Amino acid sequence: xxxxxxxxxxxxxxxxxxxxxxxxxxxxxxxxxxxxxxxxxxxxxxxxxxxxxxxxxxxxxxxxxxxxxxxxxxxxxxxxxxxxxxxxxxxxxxxxxxxxxxxxxxxxxxxxxxxxxxxxxxxxxxxxxxxxxxxxxxxxxxxxxxxxxxxxxxxxxxxxxxxxxxxxxxxxxxxxxxxxxxxxxxxxxxxxxxxxxxxxxxxxxxxxxxxxxxxxxxxxxxxxxxxxxxxxxxxxxxxxxxxxxxxxxxxxxxxxxxxxxxxxxxxxx
Numbered sequence: 001x002x003x004x005x006x007x008x009x010x011x012x013x014x015x016x017x018x019x020x021x022x023x024x025x026x027x028x029x030x031x032x033x034x035x036x037x038x039x040x041x042x043x044x045x046x047x048x049x050x051x052x053x054x055x056x057x058x059x060x061x062x063x064x065x066x067x068x069x070x071x072x073x074x075x076x077x078x079x080x081x082x083x084x085x086x087x088x089x090x091x092x093x094x095x096x097x098x099x100x101x102x103x104x105x106x107x108x109x110x111x112x113x114x115x116x117x118x119x120x121x122x123x124x125x126x127x128x129x130x131x132x133x134x135x136x137x138x139x140x141x142x143x144x145x146x147x148x149x150x151x152x153x154x155x156x157x158x159x160x161x162x163x164x165x166x167x168x169x170x171x172x173x174x175x176x177x178x179x180x181x182x183x184x185x186x187x188x189x190x191x192x193x194x195x196x197x198x199x200x201x202x203x204x205x206x207x208x209x210x211x212x213x214x215x216x217x218x219x220x221x222x223x224x225x226x227x228x229x230x231x232x233x234x235x236x237x238x239x240x241x242x243x244x245x246x247x248x249x250x251x252x253x254x255x256x257x258x259x260x261x262x263x264x265x266x267x268x269x
Contacts, residue, residue, distance in 0.1 A: 011035075012060075014117070014194035019059050022051030035063060036200050040266035066197035067204070068262045070255060074168030081163045086179050086186060088230070088242050090131050090223050097125040100136050100185055108140060108189075111154045117141040117194055122202040124223075125185065127209045131220050134185040139202055145171040145193050160189055170196050201258075208261045215257045222253035 011033055013024045026049040032038055038046070038060060046052050046060065101121040109116055123137025124130050142151050152162055152173075160175040170192050177187035192199050209216045226249035230242065 011195070012038075015059070015063060017059050017063075019056040020051070020053075023049075023053065023056035024051075026051030035195060035197070036203065038064065039067070039200075039204070063195070063197060064267055067201050068258075068267050069197075070258070071169060074166060077165040077167065079162045079164055084178055088133065088227070088246055090227050091134050092131055093129050094125075094134070094185075095128075097132075097136060097185065101126070101138065104136060104138060104187060104189075107158055108138075108155070111158060112142070112151055115142055115151055117143065118199065120199065120203060122190075122206050123188070124219075126206050127216065129213075130209060130216055131223060136185050136187045138187065138189045139199050140189055140191050141194055141196065141199060142191060143194065145173055145191050148173070151191070155189070160187065170198050172198070204261060204265070205258065208257070215260070218253060219250075219257060222250040226250035 012019060012027055012035060013033075015035065019027075027033070027038075027046070030049050032041075032046075043057055043061065047057055098121065105119045105121070108119060118139070118141035120139040121136070122139050123135070124132030125134075125136050144150070146167075155175055156162065158177075160177050163174045163176045165174075166172040173191040175187075175189040175191070177189070179186050209219060226246050229249040230246050233245070
C-alpha cells in the first residue's frame with residue numbers, strides 16, 4: 001500500500017515563501033527536495049551546503065515549526081454542510097480501505113490532471129490494524145486552494161460535496177462523499193496548497209502510527225472512549241458538528257502522540 005498517488009512531492013521549490021534558487025539547487029544536490037526530508041537535519045549541516053544562506057535557513061526553520069503547531073480555531077465557512085443520516089461510529093480495520101483510496105485517487109487524478117500536485121491517503125483508514133470511522137481521508141494538494149474555479153466543479157462532478165472552507169487554516173477546503181444507499185466507506189477529501197505543513201504533519205502521523213504499535217493501541221483506545229463520551233452527551237451522531245465534538249474528546253491523546261513524534265524527529269518547538 002503506497003498511501004500516495006503520485007509519490008509525495010512536498011517540494012522545497014513549492015514552499016509558500018521561496019528559499020531562493022541557489023538554496024534549492026544546493027539542497028537538491030545533497031538529496032533534499034522535500035520539506036519532510038529536512039525534519040531532524042541539524043541547521044549546521046544545512047548551512048554547510050552551497051547556496052544555503054541565513055535567509056533560506058530561517059525560512060526552512062519557520063516552515064518546520066509550523067508542522068508542530070496544532071490546529072488553531074479560526075473562521076469556518078460552511079458551504080454545503082448539512083445534517084445527515086450518516087452515523088458516527090468506529091469499526092474494526094478493513095483490509096479494503098486502501099483499495100477504496102486507490103480508486104478515488106485515480107478518479108481525482110484523471111479528473112484534475114496536472115492541476116493535482118499530490119494525493120495522499122491519510123487518517124486512520126491508512127494505518128493497517130487501526131480501528132477507524134469508515135471514512136477514507138484524502139489530502140489533495142493543488143496550486144492554489146483559493147482558486148476554487150480550478151477544481152471545485154470537477155470534484156463536485158465526482159459526487160463530492162463542498163462541505164466547508166477554513167480560510168485561516170492553510171486555505172483548507174473539505175469535501176465529503178456521503179454514504180450512498182448505506183454503502184460505506186464515506187470520503188473526506190481535504191484540499192491544501194503546495195508546501196503545506198499540515199500535509200507533512202498528516203503523513204508523519206500516519207507513518208508514526210504504522211511504526212509504533214503502542215501508540216496505535218493508545219489511539220484506538222482514545223477513539224472508543226471519545227465515542228462513549230459523545231454518546232453520554234445524548235448528541236445525535238449525524239448532527240452537524242458531531243465529528244468535531246468527537247475529535248475534541250480524543251484530542252488530548254492525539255496531541256500527546258504528536259508531541260512525542262515531534263521530539264523524536266528533532267523538530268524545533
